[in-house]
Amino acid sequence: xxxxxxxxxxxxxxxxxxxxxxxxxxxxxxxxxxxxxxxxxxxxxxxxxxxxxxxxxxxxxxxxxxxxxxxxxxxxxxxxxxxxxxxxxxxxxxxxxxxxxxxxxxxxxxxxxxxxxxxxxxxxxxxxxxxxxxxxxxxxxxxxxxxxxxxxxxxxxxxxxxxxxxxxxxxxxxxxxxxxxxxxxxxxxxxxxxxxxxxxxxxxxxxxxxxxxxxxxxxxxxxxxxxxxxxxxxxxxxxxxxxxxxxxxxxxxxxxxxxxxxxxxxxxxxxxxx
Numbered sequence: 001x002x003x004x005x006x007x008x009x010x011x012x013x014x015x016x017x018x019x020x021x022x023x024x025x026x027x028x029x030x031x032x033x034x035x036x037x038x039x040x041x042x043x044x045x046x047x048x049x050x051x052x053x054x055x056x057x058x059x060x061x062x063x064x065x066x067x068x069x070x071x072x073x074x075x076x077x078x079x080x081x082x083x084x085x086x087x088x089x090x091x092x093x094x095x096x097x098x099x100x101x102x103x104x105x106x107x108x109x110x111x112x113x114x115x116x117x118x119x120x121x122x123x124x125x126x127x128x129x130x131x132x133x134x135x136x137x138x139x140x141x142x143x144x145x146x147x148x149x150x151x152x153x154x155x156x157x158x159x160x161x162x163x164x165x166x167x168x169x170x171x172x173x174x175x176x177x178x179x180x181x182x183x184x185x186x187x188x189x190x191x192x193x194x195x196x197x198x199x200x201x202x203x204x205x206x207x208x209x210x211x212x213x214x215x216x217x218x219x220x221x222x223x224x225x226x227x228x229x230x231x232x233x234x235x236x237x238x239x240x241x242x243x244x245x246x247x248x249x250x251x252x253x254x255x256x257x258x259x260x261x262x263x264x265x266x267x268x269x270x271x272x273x274x
Contacts, residue, residue: 049160049176053192055199059230061151062093067225070103070253071149075142078244085140090263093151097264100149101272102140110273113137113146114266118184120146121266125273130266134184142247143215143237145186157182163191168203172196187214200230213240223254 068090075083086104091097101112110125113133121130122137135147154160158178166175173193180188187206195202204217220234232251239245262268 045155045159046161049162050155052162052174052176052194052199053154053160056194056201057152057154059199059228062091062225062229062231063151064094065226065229065256066259067091067231068253068255068257068259069231069251072250072252073140073142073144073247074249075140075247076245077242085142087139089149090259091150092259092264095264096151098150099264099268100139100146101269108140112269112272113139114264114269115146115150116264123266123269123273128270128273130269135186136184143239143245144235144247144249147186148235154178157185158190165196166193168193168195171202173202215239223251225254225256 068088071087071089073085073087075085077083084104085102085108088101088103090099095116097114097116099112099114102108102110110123112123114121114123114130120133120135120137122133123130133146135145137146138144139146139148158180161177161179163175163177166173171193173195176192176194178190178192188209189207189211191205191207192201193203194200200222201219203219205213206215206217207213216238218236218238219232220236221232222230223233225231231254232249233254234251235249237247237249
């Protein structure tokens with residue numbers, strides 16, 4: 001309530017004691033309203049959101065495992081034939097690294113990515129060179145970005161806040177908002193819908209700084225790779241700016257067999273393209 005309206009909304013004149021109490025009440029209201037905003041501006045995380053994100057990452061972090069898997073990507077564009085790509089991914093979360101190699105089609109075969117920590121390189125066999133890239137890189141010009149294939153670092157890259165609950169399809173979900181703390185992220189603002197039943201995400205809304213919806217991700221199904229460890233097996237990425245454009249992923253041939261160290265190197269990518 002604005003202070004100049006206090007007397008207008010009272011049925012009788014306010015005495016000094018009543019007015020003083022009203023002013024104190026208004027001050028408390030303003031302080032309570034400003035506190036969450038101040039915390040957000042200071043870059044503080046919401047403890048409830050942190051707990052949800054940590055629970056999710058504990059289930060999808062594959063530290064202690066080495067995973068080899070084949071992803072098939074089917075991109076649909078309005079008025080065009082479906083475009084199919086296949087990539088093989090080698091993942092070692094304990095070293096924060098992965099290697100991705102295009103298997104199909106022939107026009108993409110031999111290309112690949114090598115990530116070590118925060119450093120990501122794209123190998124181009126046509127020129128035999130490595131190009132430094134970032135997490136904003138779209139894999140094969142699809143709606144899918146490279147950071148989907150490695151371990152996540154949500155709390156390092158984003159400030160998180162809890163927005164309440166929501167329903168996605170038949171699932172009751174916790175809704176968590178992510179605001180970027182770094183420039184090198186896929187999207188500056190994200191809204192994650194975590195299934196209450198198991199804490200795994202079912203939907204992600206990816207937004208611009210001005211909060212324009214850019215892409216929506218749907219985690220349709222998961223595969224269990226170890227006790228309480230999961231990797232998505234069906235995934236849909238929808239372009240919200242281009243009507244009818246989307247990419248559907250299936251994840252097959254998942255193996256947890258040991259991977260030679262050599263696979264996680266630039267030399268390995270060069271060798272595969274010969």
